[in-house]
Amino acid sequence: MRGDGRDSKQGDSKGARGSGKARDAHGTGKSGSKKRGSQRSGSEKSGARNHEKNAKAPVFAGYEPLPGGCYDELFAGAGKARPAIAPVVRQLDQLGEHEVRFRQRLADGAFLQSGITFRVYGDPRGTEKIFPFDVIPRIVGAKEWDKVEKGLEQRVRALNLFLADVYGEERVFKAKNAPVSEEIVKGSTGYLAKMRGIRPPGPKHVDPTYVHVAGIDLVRAPNGDFLVLEDNLRTPSGVSYVLENRLVMKRVFPGLFAKVKVRSVDAYPQKLRDGLMSLAGEDSTLAVLTPGHYNSAYFEHSFLARRMGSMLVQGSDLFVHDDRLYVKTTKGPRRIEVLYRRIDDEFLDPTVFRPDSLLGVPGIVQAYAKGNVVLANGLGNGCADDKGVYPFVPDLIRFYLGEEPILGQVETYHCSRPDHLSHVLANLEHLVVKAVDASGGYGMLFGPRSTKKERKDFAEQLKAAPRGYIAQPVVELSTCPTLTKKGVAPRRVDLRPYVVTGTSTWVLPGGLSRVALKEGSYVVNSSQGGGSKDTWVLASDDAASDAREAAE
Amino acid sequence: MISRVAGCCFWMHRYVERAENLCRLLKVNRSFLLDVPEGVADRWFPLIIVSGEQERFAELHPPAAGDDGELVEAYLTWEERSPVSVITSMRWARENARTTREVISLEMWETLNDLWVDLSRGKARRRYDTDRDTFYKRLRDGCDLFLGLSEQTLLDEEPLDFMRLGMWLERASQTARMLDVKHHTLGPSRADRESPVELAQWSALLYSCSASEAYYKRVPSKPDGRSIAAFLLQDPALPRSVLGCLLRARATLERIRTEGRPELGDEPAALLDGLIDRLRTRDIDTIFGQSIHDELTNAIDTTAAICASIDRAYFDPGDQSALLAAS
Incomplete structure (x- = not known):
């Protein structure tokens, strides 16, 4: 019964095509409703019953963006959807909170059923978990995305040229007003001196490709600009969730997808395949290299293969x-010419890097150096996505392309520069200070939440080894409406778009929106209470107005 | 196909087949024991013996525990420390499926994943506690659906052949083990003096192998242990007979050999031929009685040797550079 009236009403307004889809949606709902009681705990069931009282309440009726100027992805203020995406937001709103909650349960069931899980490390029984998913999408306008796309393409182009240069002619270090110092690049942990002079296999008439797949983490500044927070140029993961999230969303919101034109993400595997194969001969064989099924990202490796x-x-x-x-x-040995490897540089070849690695292949680096196998991503990319090199990327874009960077990035102080160091020391309580060779929150000072003593101790460390640190102002992550037990509430999100480069570059529309599900949290990592959302890039701004007509 | 992946395919089907057989055996043993007079009841321990779990069971349970049907059944169904329990087999079947997702079909994966989710999240446990026959039936149905889906949804090519090979060899060995239950429950049979209890158990074994109806078609006279044993051991047409399974395994291996490098499969083929010849030529009248147990033990051990030989030949070939130089 539930949802019946609404769906058919929407169907009527759209004519024959729409009503077909509406029935579709209803069908999905019905079959899933049986599962409801048995899969959920008692407390949640009673929660759902409470909501039944205001079953017709619009999704965003009580929604208020966070005060204090941080950007909200869908709303400019309470009840004021952002104009570019307002018609789509309205479509969602009309479904009603109760219906959206119901579809959230369908989505959770779908993930469990399809076995889309990641492994929890350190659990001897090999427990698998579902990556928590929130059905309220993050929506990005068409024009807005155009700029992001161009900016990402530009950044990856420059970083590729940079890597080719670092392992080739080293123009960048010899230039007058060198944009980055040799010491910083070669001192980074990801720099591989053994790769000097080796040109990655590929056609000779184009610049060599190092960064076949990039995951560039973006955050939204309070003024609405997307800023680059971090480049991931080695083995960025997460793209399988983007595709699976979309599949599940189409399953639970079929009616909505019929009305709103969202750019498809489904081409990714084909684009990746085409990109990689463009670098090798026509009859080449492609394989994906995984560390094995105990790896937390095994699902993704298998998915892509x-x-x-x-x-x-x-x-x-x-x-x-x-x-x-x-x-x-x-049937005996078979040649492989293209390898999309999802293991780190240092484990790839025990004869060249870590001799204790059991994951790699002895001799593979030599095969690569001889041009007999394309390795994606290239070897030695770690010196381009290093935290210590990050501050200089805008200058690298200017240096290699003679263009101004299209995307901004988070203001960063490199403590190796005396003027920056003194600024950092004077403003420790407002800054986040990170060690360049650490990740996962280690070796870090979060200024606003630190004690006086912690700052004093950290200042000593900084003065002792200034080259090892960068500092940034606290980044106010934007928020997006998210389903919580208490209703729809703002939660912090970031965005990781994926950029594929073979002989040309392609940007996946959207990317992985990660969301910090805990109230007030900035941590979007899945291991620490983070989840994900589908990211909708609207096909065009006309599509948005189409939806407006349909809604009226 | 990739050697390691071929091994996963082989083992995935072995595990599903193993779980399915154990469900058959447990269900039938229950109903058999309900039918026979007291004193014979609680004969559960033979199931532990034929599963090769005597030692581990003794380590984990007090000495008299083998008479406790509940305990034996729970052990063979739920004990995660046992490598042959239903839950362990299903865990590994799914794990193998998870590592071969790029080879198996979506339908196969979802079926196995559903079964696993059901088993591991308490739902099935409640069914086990309240309605055990249905519990075993559901599991068996799920396994059969999975095995059937592999025939329905995969290309009729190498990966499927390795799955079939694993399934036939496991089934051959499982039927041999089932036949051996009789030996361990009631001692050696004597064709000239068969008690009603013995006959009831032979019938139960027929039932375990879904072979009752087929048997009555084959043997029109009054059923007896000797002809049932011969049927389950040697009838080439019966899809669960030891010989029938081995013949199908042999044909599958031949397909794999002719489409690849035949010499790789020489050793397992020779072993299989040997066992097939032996079973074909045994006269049931001479082995019925004490030596049927030896015959079954030989069949089980040889099947294990065949599997090990297949592993060396196809799944874990070591350095293949030599093959490269040869061609």
Whole structure:
């Protein structure tokens, strides 16, 4: 019964096409409703019953963005949806909170059923968890996205040229007013001196590709500008969630997708395959290299292999003979020319890097150096996404492309510069200070929440080794309406778009929106109470006005 | 296909087949024991013996525990420390499926994942406690659906052949183990003096192998242990007979060999041929009685040796550089 009236009303207004879809949506709802009682705990059930009282209440009726000037993705103020996306927000709003909650349960069931899970490390029984998902999408206008897309393409182009230069001619260090010092680049942990002079395999008439897949983390500043927070140029993960999230969203909101034109994300595996294959001969064989099924991202490795129609291999499946890479098969060895590897540089080849690595393939670096196998991503990319190099990326864009950076980034002080160091020391309580070679929150000072003593101790460390640190003002992550037990409330989000580069570059429309599900939290990591949302990039601003008409 | 992945396919089907057989055996043993006079009841321990779990069971339970049907059943169904329990088999079946997602179909994955979610999240446990026959039936149905789906949804090519190979070999060994239950429950049979209890158990074994109706078609006279044993051991047409399974395994192996490098499969093929010949030529009248147990033990051990040989040949081939130089 539930949802019946609304769906058919919407259907009527849209004519025959719409009503078909509406029935569709209703069907989904019905079959899932059986599951409801048995899968959920008692307390949640009673919660749902309370909401039944105001079943017709619009989704965003009581929604208020956070006070204090941080940007909200959907609302400019209470009840004021952002103009570019307002018609789509209204469509969602009309479904009613009760209905959206119901569809949230359908989505949770769908993830469990399809076994889309990640492994929790350190659990001997190998517990798998579902990546928490929130059905309220993050919506980005078409024009707004155009700028992001261009900015990402520009950034990746420059970083590719930078890597080719660092491992090639080293123009960047020799230039007058060098944009970054040799010491900072070569001192980074990701720099691999052994890669000097090796050109990554690929066609000779185009610049070599190092960054086949980039995940560039973006945050939204209070003024609405997207800023780059971090570049991930080694083995960025998460794209499978983008695709699976969309599949589930289409399943639970079929009616909505019929009315709102959202840019498709489904082409990613094909684009990745095309991009990688463009760097090798026509009849080449592609494989995805995974550390194995105990790796937390194994689902993604398997997903990409399936969707690209390629083999999924582990290090022990491969061997190098005569500087060529082969996989062991039941019919004897088979040559592999393109390897999308999802293991880190240092584990890739025990004869070159860590000798204790069991994940890698002895001799594979030599095969790469001889041009016999394309490795994606390239080796040594870590010196370009290093925290210590990050502050200089805008200058690198100017240096290599002669263009102004399209995307801004978070203001960063590099403590190696005496003027920056003194500024940092004087403003410690307002800044976040990070060690360049640490991640995951280690070696970090979060100024606003630190004690006087902590700041004093940290200042000593800084003065002792200033080159090891950068500092940034606290980044106010934007918020997005999110379903919580108490209703729809603002939660912090970031965005990781994916950029694929073979002989040309393609940007996945949208990307992974991660959301900090805990109230007041800035931490979006899945291991620490983070979840994800579908990211809708509207096909065009006309599509938005189409939806407006349909809604009226 | 990738050697390691072929191994996963092989083992995935072995585990599902193993779980399915154990469900059959447990369900049938229950109803058999309900039918026979007291004193014979509580004969659950033979199930532990034929599963090869005597030692581990003794480590985990007090000496007399083997008479406790509830305990034996719970052990073979739920004990995670046992490598052959239903729950362990299903865990590993799913784990193998998870590592071969790029090879199996979505339908196969969802079926196995559903079964696992059901088993591991308490729902099935409640069914086990309240309605055990349905519990085993559901599990069996799920396993059968999975095995059937692999035939329905996969290309008729190498990966499916390795799955079939694993399934047939596991089934051959499981039927042999089931037949051996009789030996461990009631001692050696004597064709000339068969008690009603013995006959009831032979019938129960037929039932375990879904072979009752087929048997009555095959043997029109009054049922007896000797002909039932011969049927389950040697009838090539019966899809669960030991010989029938081995013949199908042999044909599958031959397909794998002709489409690849035949010499890789020489050793397992020779072992299989040996066992098939032996079973074909045994006269049931001479082995019925004490030596049927030896015959079954030999079949089980040889099947294990065949699996090990297949593993060396196809799944864990070591360095293949030599093959490269050869070609």
